[in-house]
Amino acid sequence: MGRLPLHKSLGVAFVAMVIVAALSAAGYLSLEAFEERDAAAKAIDLQVATLNVGALEVTSPEEPDLDDVEKWGWITELRSPADDALHALTEDEAEEARLQLAEIADHGAMVLRGVAVTEEEHQHERLQTLLAFAADRSARDAITARRQAYAAIALALAAVTALGVELLRRRFRRQAVAESQRTQVREGQRLQRLLNDSPDIFMVLDPGGASTYQSASAARLVGRTRGSLPSIEDLVCRAHEQDRARLRNHLVASDASGEPEVFELADLEGETGWFAVRVSDLTDDELVAGHLVTVSEISREVELRNELRSQAQTDHLTGLSNRRTLDSSLERARQAANTSKSLIAFATLDLDGFKEINDSLGHQAGDEMLIKATQRLTLALPPDDILLRLGGDEFGVVMIGVQNETDALNRSRVLLSVFDEPFKIQNQRLEPLRASIGVAIAEPSHTGVDLVSHADVAMYQAKRTGGSAVVAFEPAMEDEATLTANVTRALRSADYDQEFHLVFQPIVDSKTLEVVSLEALLRWDSPLVGRVGPDRFIPLAETSGEICHIGEWVLNAVCAQLSAWIDQGLDDNVTMSFNVSARQLTDAQFVPEVFKTVAAWNLDPARLVIEVTESSVIDDNGVAIGRLGELRARGFKVSIDDFGSGYSNLGQLLHVPFDIIKVDRSLLVTLSEKREMHGGDPTDACSIMQAVVSIAGVLGAPVVCEGVETEAQRTSLISSGITYLQGYHTGRPSPAEQTESVLGLGPVSQRGTRVEDRLAA
Ligand code: C2E
Ligand code: CA
Numbered sequence: 119m120g121r122l123p124l125h126k127s128l129g130v131a132f133v134a135m136v137i138v139a140a141l142s143a144a145g146y147l148s149l150e151a152f153e154e155r156d157a158a159a160k161a162i163d164l165q166v167a168t169l170n171v172g173a174l175e176v177t178s179p180e181e182p183d184l185d186d187v188e189k190w191g192w193i194t195e196l197r198s199p200a201d202d203a204l205h206a207l208t209e210d211e212a213e214e215a216r217l218q219l220a221e222i223a224d225h226g227a228m229v230l231r232g233v234a235v236t237e238e239e240h241q242h243e244r245l246q247t248l249l250a251f252a253a254d255r256s257a258r259d260a261i262t263a264r265r266q267a268y269a270a271i272a273l274a275l276a277a278v279t280a281l282g283v284e285l286l287r288r289r290f291r292r293q294a295v296a297e298s299q300r301t302q303v304r305e306g307q308r309l310q311r312l313l314n315d316s317p318d319i320f321m322v323l324d325p326g327g328a329s330t331y332q333s334a335s336a337a338r339l340v341g342r343t344r345g346s347l348p349s350i351e352d353l354v355c356r357a358h359e360q361d362r363a364r365l366r367n368h369l370v371a372s373d374a375s376g377e378p379e380v381f382e383l384a385d386l387e388g389e390t391g392w393f394a395v396r397v398s399d400l401t402d403d404e405l406v407a408g409h410l411v412t413v414s415e416i417s418r419e420v421e422l423r424n425e426l427r428s429q430a431q432t433d434h435l436t437g438l439s440n441r442r443t444l445d446s447s448l449e450r451a452r453q454a455a456n457t458s459k460s461l462i463a464f465a466t467l468d469l470d471g472f473k474e475i476n477d478s479l480g481h482q483a484g485d486e487m488l489i490k491a492t493q494r495l496t497l498a499l500p501p502d503d504i505l506l507r508l509g510g511d512e513f514g515v516v517m518i519g520v521q522n523e524t525d526a527l528n529r530s531r532v533l534l535s536v537f538d539e540p541f542k543i544q545n546q547r548l549e550p551l552r553a554s555i556g557v558a559i560a561e562p563s564h565t566g567v568d569l570v571s572h573a574d575v576a577m578y579q580a581k582r583t584g585g586s587a588v589v590a591f592e593p594a595m596e597d598e599a600t601l602t603a604n605v606t607r608a609l610r611s612a613d614y615d616q617e618f619h620l621v622f623q624p625i626v627d628s629k630t631l632e633v634v635s636l637e638a639l640l641r642w643d644s645p646l647v648g649r650v651g652p653d654r655f656i657p658l659a660e661t662s663g664e665i666c667h668i669g670e671w672v673l674n675a676v677c678a679q680l681s682a683w684i685d686q687g688l689d690d691n692v693t694m695s696f697n698v699s700a701r702q703l704t705d706a707q708f709v710p711e712v713f714k715t716v717a718a719w720n721l722d723p724a725r726l727v728i729e730v731t732e733s734s735v736i737d738d739n740g741v742a743i744g745r746l747g748e749l750r751a752r753g754f755k756v757s758i759d760d761f762g763s764g765y766s767n768l769g770q771l772l773h774v775p776f777d778i779i780k781v782d783r784s785l786l787v788t789l790s791e792k793r794e795m796h797g798g799d800p801t802d803a804c805s806i807m808q809a810v811v812s813i814a815g816v817l818g819a820p821v822v823c824e825g826v827e828t829e830a831q832r833t834s835l836i837s838s839g840i841t842y843l844q845g846y847h848t849g850r851p852s853p854a855e856q857t858e859s860v861l862g863l864g865p866v867s868q869r870g871t872r873v874e875d876r877l878a879a
């Protein structure tokens with residue numbers, strides 16, 4: 119129990135002294151009051167005795183009823199005038215009173231003895247006055263003393279009360295302090311119990327590295343020591359030898375920030391686990407005064423993380439490592455290459471036509487195919503090379519010990535040859551599957567991403583050349599590939615309504631120059647890559663499949679424009695032509711979509727001409743031909759575009775349902791150039807054109823010639839029997855407003871720019 123502070127003890131002593139003093143004073147004053155009261159009474163007794171003795175003088179001694187004893191008592195009283203009865207008088211007064219009292223007593227005695235005396239009455243009067251004085255003063259002093267005694271008692275009572283209150287207060291305070299100390303102790307015990315129950319280990323290390331505290335759980339790592347606590351080294355030695363310096367530094371670091379570090383520690387039974395060791399510098403905290411070390415076991419978390427990592431790095435279908443392991447695989451390859459002084463090559467292998475297998479036979483067949491392809495590739499690979507599945511039908515190979523580029527290409531060809539043998543999937547023997555491989559040699563600065571990107575560029579080049587090929591990466595390929603990638607990305611995020619618009623190029627009667635149709639051509643102004651021509655972005659949109667959405671947009675815009683022009687009075691004979699890609703024709707939704715859109719605009723299908731290229735129609739199992747038949751049955755017209763540009767197969771063309779043949783510009787140019795070389799007349803009829811016209815004639819189709827740029831060409835084409843022309847000579851592709859004036863649809867003042875007018879000008 120704590121002792122009272124000095125000033126408080128002094129306070130108590132002072133109050134106690136006040137009580138004692140007040141009580142003593144009260145006692146003393148009470149005595150005094152009694153004494154004064156006695157003195158007053160005695161003075162009065164003396165007065166009475168004086169009067170009685172005086173009376174003796176005048177009464178006869180023979181008075182029978184007077185008791186002598188009493189009379190002698192009066193006289194005795196006068197003879198011994200107690201000082202205390204006279205003390206209220208001054209010295210002189212008291213002396214005078216004493217003398218007179220003695221005289222009166224003597225006088226009285228003589229009277230009693232019968233001795234004759236002379237009367238001295240005046241003495242009595244003076245004495246009575248003095249005695250009355252004395253009585254009066256004593257009585258007054260008695261009252262004063264009594265009052266003072268009461269005051270002292272009141273003071274003493276007040277002091278006693280104050281002391282009592284103070285003592286009670288102290289008692290309560292002591293109880294409160296004792297209660298709070300008990301609570302603290304309990305709280306401490308509770309905390310200790312919680313700490314002991316925690317699987318985490320807590321230790322406090324003083325600046326010298328000695329432990330000043332350890333929780334019960336610490337016993338697992340550093341043992342249970344009674345009396346002496348373990349030192350830092352008892353913990354450090356639980357770590358792997360090569361980890362000990364790191365752990366030691368971590369434990370004593372002056373900038374201990376509480377950031378945990380992970381260590382593998384062995385407990386006293388030799389069992390190892392992963393632990394997060396957190397050290398907080400609490401040296402300035404007087405209760406701790408050291409580094410608080412918290413050691414938490416995280417073995418389960420580490421295990422889980424490793425498991426997740428390995429799951430995340432494995433392709434579940436094939437069991438191969440996936441793209442995420444590329445960098446680590448490359449690192450391993452680099453170490454091997456350093457020791458063997460060889461090169462590393464990276465190849466991407468993409469299956470050609472895998473998507474078709476997936477689409478036609480289903481995903482299960484596709485998966486089986488990938489598993490089988492993986493098995494064959496694994497068998498064909500040198501043991502140290504690493505096969506990865508990069509995603510979809512794309513594999514990656516890290517080639518180790520490569521001598522030069524030729525070596526890498528040869529190894530890749532071996533991989534390609536595993537596909538020669540047809541696959542048997544779902545008990546079905548498939549056509550041999552092919553693959554395209556791009557190869558890149560790794561430079562020391564290359565990351566995994568660089569290598570994949572180079573190999574991909576080469577692989578796409580291999581695909582462009584028709585597939586089933588191996589191509590080595592060359593830097594020049596990359597610029598083209600980057601541009602293509604940028605355009606593809608921009609196209610994917612394009613806002614069609616904002617970025618696309620149509621221009622229209624007239625197709626005219628070769629002789630009368632009357633506009634018979636307008637070809638809608640798509641234009642794209644991208645905020646990301648600027649204006650991009652359709653020759654560039656349409657093939658990309660075809661590869662990505664985006665052409666189907668773009669085609670929907672084009673058809674809708676074509677219908678909207680045609681409908682508006684019809685409302686403005688467009689001639690009934692004028693049609694609108696638009697281009698449809700091969701990819702669109704493979705889409706089952708294409709035909710219903712066309713029907714729906716045209717119906718929504720309330721247009722007669724006969725006013726729409728669908729332009730498709732020969733190759734898009736012929737190169738499939740009749741699906742496109744069937745769709746074109748459906749469209750024609752509804753009244754749409756079909757035009758075979760770019761005729762004569764590819765490997766025209768007239769025989770096959772006979773099976774294609776079409777209404778118009780459009781001769782490609784390249785044919786016209788080639789013919790014009792040849793004629794010029796041989797000094798012929800450019801306006802003469804051309805036999806090849808005539809041949810085309812006559813074949814088309816057999817099929818009942820008129821011929822349009824594209825790319826007509828000169829009047830000489832027009833003359834020649836008229837002579838060759840070409841019915842319609844399209845080209846810069848008769849009108850460039852132009853926006854809708856300009857086309858309106860060509861069509862004579864604008865206000866009268868603008869109608870002077872019709873085709874014939876311009877040709878005349
Ligand atoms: P195309 O269907 O053969 O279109 C004719 C192309 O020749 C147009 O190029 C046109 O501007 C150009 N041209 C017309 N007259 C002349 C001429 O006298 N001399 C020269 N040198 N060229 C002329 P454009 O507009 O760049 O279109 C290129 C190709 O893009 C089109 O070839 C077509 O295959 C495709 N395309 C354009 N718009 C669309 C579309 O909406 N959908 C699809 N699927 N393809 C489209
Ligand atoms: Ca066209």
Ligand code: CA
Pocket residue numbers: 759760780782783824
């Ligand atoms: Ca064309």
